[in-house]
Amino acid sequence: MDMSLQMSAFLASITVTQKKIQKAVESLGIQRSSNMGFIDRRAVKVAAVQYELKTYENLRDYVADVNEYVEEAVKGGAQLVVFPEGMGFSSLSLVPLYSSVRNRLKGAVQEEKAEAMEEVSDALIDYFYEVYSTLFSQLAAAHRVYIAAGSIYLYEDDALRNRAFLYDPSGKEVIWQDKLFPSGEELDMGMVGGETVQVAETPLGGLAMLVGQDDEYCEPFKIASLSGADMVAFSAAYRGRPDKFRSMGTIAARAFEWGVFCVRSAMVGRYVTGERLNDHAGIYGPYPSAKGEHGVIAEAPADGKGHVVSARLDFQRLQDALDGYNSYSNETILKRYGEIFGQDAIPFPAPGR
Amino acid sequence: MNLKVCLVKPFTPLEEKGCHLVVFKNGESVVPPDLSELFLTSCQRYAQKYKVHLATGLYQDGNRLCMALFSPDGEMMGVQQATHINLRWLDELEPYDEVEIISTPLGKIFLAVDVDIYHPEVLRLAIFNECDFIISSQMFPMVDFHDDRILFGIRSAAAANRVHIVHTTPFSSAVVCPPGLTEDGSGFLAYPSGRDQAVEFDWEDASILRHALMDDLLGCGCLHHNRNLLEK
Numbered sequence: 030m031d032m033s034l035q036m037s038a039f040l041a042s043i044t045v046t047q048k049k050i051q052k053a054v055e056s057l058g059i060q061r062s063s064n065m066g067f068i069d070r071r072a073v074k075v076a077a078v079q080y081e082l083k084t085y086e087n088l089r090d091y092v093a094d095v096n097e098y099v100e101e102a103v104k105g106g107a108q109l110v111v112f113p114e115g116m117g118f119s120s121l122s123l124v125p126l127y128s129s130v131r132n133r134l135k136g137a138v139q140e141e142k143a144e145a146m147e148e149v150s151d152a153l154i155d156y157f158y159e160v161y162s163t164l165f166s167q168l169a170a171a172h173r174v175y176i177a178a179g180s181i182y183l184y185e186d187d188a189l190r191n192r193a194f195l196y197d198p199s200g201k202e203v204i205w206q207d208k209l210f211p212s213g214e215e216l217d218m219g220m221v222g223g224e225t226v227q228v229a230e231t232p233l234g235g236l237a238m239l240v241g242q243d244d245e246y247c248e249p250f251k252i253a254s255l256s257g258a259d260m261v262a263f264s265a266a267y268r269g270r271p272d273k274f275r276s277m278g279t280i281a282a283r284a285f286e287w288g289v290f291c292v293r294s295a296m297v298g299r300y301v302t303g304e305r306l307n308d309h310a311g312i313y314g315p316y317p318s319a320k321g322e323h324g325v326i327a328e329a330p331a332d333g334k335g336h337v338v339s340a341r342l343d344f345q346r347l348q349d350a351l352d353g354y355n356s357y358s359n360e361t362i363l364k365r366y367g368e369i370f371g372q373d374a375i376p377f378p379a380p381g382r
Numbered sequence: 383m384n385l386k387v388c389l390v391k392p393f394t395p396l397e398e399k400g401c402h403l404v405v406f407k408n409g410e411s412v413v414p415p416d417l418s419e420l421f422l423t424s425c426q427r428y429a430q431k432y433k434v435h436l437a438t439g440l441y442q443d444g445n446r447l448c449m450a451l452f453s454p455d456g457e458m459m460g461v462q463q464a465t466h467i468n469l470r471w472l473d474e475l476e477p478y479d480e481v482e483i484i485s486t487p488l489g490k491i492f493l494a495v496d497v498d499i500y501h502p503e504v505l506r507l508a509i510f511n512e513c514d515f516i517i518s519s520q521m522f523p524m525v526d527f528h529d530d531r532i533l534f535g536i537r538s539a540a541a542a543n544r545v546h547i548v549h550t551t552p553f554s555s556a557v558v559c560p561p562g563l564t565e566d567g568s569g570f571l572a573y574p575s576g577r578d579q580a581v582e583f584d585w586e587d588a589s590i591l592r593h594a595l596m597d598d599l600l601g602c603g604c605l606h607h608n609r610n611l612l613e614k
Contacts, residue, residue: 209602209604210598210602222601222602222603222604223603223604224603224604224607225604225607225608226604226608245541245542246542246598246599246602247502247542248599248602248604248605248608248612249604251502251611251612252604252605252608252611252612255611255614256611274537274561274566274567274568274569275561275567277533277534277537277538278537278538278541278542278561278569279541281534282534282538282541282542285534285538286500286502286534286538316530316534322530323529323530323533324530324534353468353469353470354468354469354497354500354526354531355497355500355501356469357466357467357468357469357472357477357497358466358501359465359466359477359479359501361479362465362466362479362481362501362503362504362507363503363612363613363614364613365481365507366503366504366506366507366612366613367609367610367612367613369506369507369510369599369600370599370600370605370606370608370609370612371606371609
């Protein structure tokens, strides 16, 4: 491994500690909200974060910036705040010797970017997790709301995972969710897709989390819905070309197909590898129940800036979304469809590398 | 394979040259059982006259909702019956239990009958049975016809299954493909229009994307582990 990366990881473990993060959160003087004091399935307030990537001078700046999103959401009454995919990397600029890490990533030619990213992830994975888990647990407890903290890379049983965590208003980790369909780059890094869809039974309703390109596939949303999810906290960091049609063909379509609300976060700004992320956060529902057009309940502008978008969701309306055109099921067809996945399972990629 | 498809009102004289496939829009209602034989005979003659493959609109055969495909010499190459019924017709019509792919010189075709287009499991079965493209024919009363029925029907089906779909209703026709294959990201090769349309496309453009999708689906451990839920 690159010496500067090793050094950076070592110094990070000394300079950014749990205690320092806790102190930085405490220094913000956050007032506990009473947003969880009144819960009604007909009026669940949710917020999707459109997080803007930034370079931070120090830990306090970073904590204050992330808190600003939570605070804005909470002031608007949010009971659940959803952050994007890859949120675990948002603290990258805090690592000592950051400029050499950044140069390593920026300087890599396209084919070597995944390898360079893998090296950085490997070296700093413990640091990222410590910052991520401490910060979001503290913020959830400080504001007394649920936070779907977006995802972070971590190793489990020697296999790399892209995992999102949900923190409850006491700061406790409630469930986690692995990305089910890793991207090509992530597969090249040895990432293994998740094997379950977890649904948390919260006072707000059934809550599942899904990550990244999982919204291109209808099946995870079906599994979530049939496992009791009323809403899906979706953590995205879409790198493709932004266009007005994308959400209609992915997340809004999934909401319509399976009768769930989807709270989709997004990441914008310049990624450390030099790529620009242009995406927008939004909240979607089955179109017969959503008041807006095309299943859009609320959407942030695709202006490359950070935003928080909120909406009040009425889970009772999910029943009203029952539509004569798609609500009848043919059991024989469903059985045949299930048989597709009963074929000998394709072996998972070998864990680790 | 590059195809030229004409989407027209039933039995409109075909003026477009070089058309391989004609797809009839639906009339104001499904062709009733007592007229279906006459309808099919007329379709057969139309295919023979213009030397085209012809996908009929929706007709009722007994208590089944159907759509048929004719060859240029008037042979009925296949019939697909609806596997799902709109709730408003569930008392009158019976669903069919097979998804059948019709092999033709134009490619392997699945006929998505009426609301089958809204059922992801039907379309997944079609692509796993190696269909090359889909012809979807829908019946709407005017009161139910709005753009979300198109966007969340054929458009999301084409995106989710990475497949070209030729689509007709009583009021419109369109051709849609995976969004990444169109300049504007919309996926529409021909936007929904009330006019008759002629569209050229090559379904092979989507086949690599579709095979990657099928690999992804079969490689996903979560879907194997949750097969019992997917069957519900």
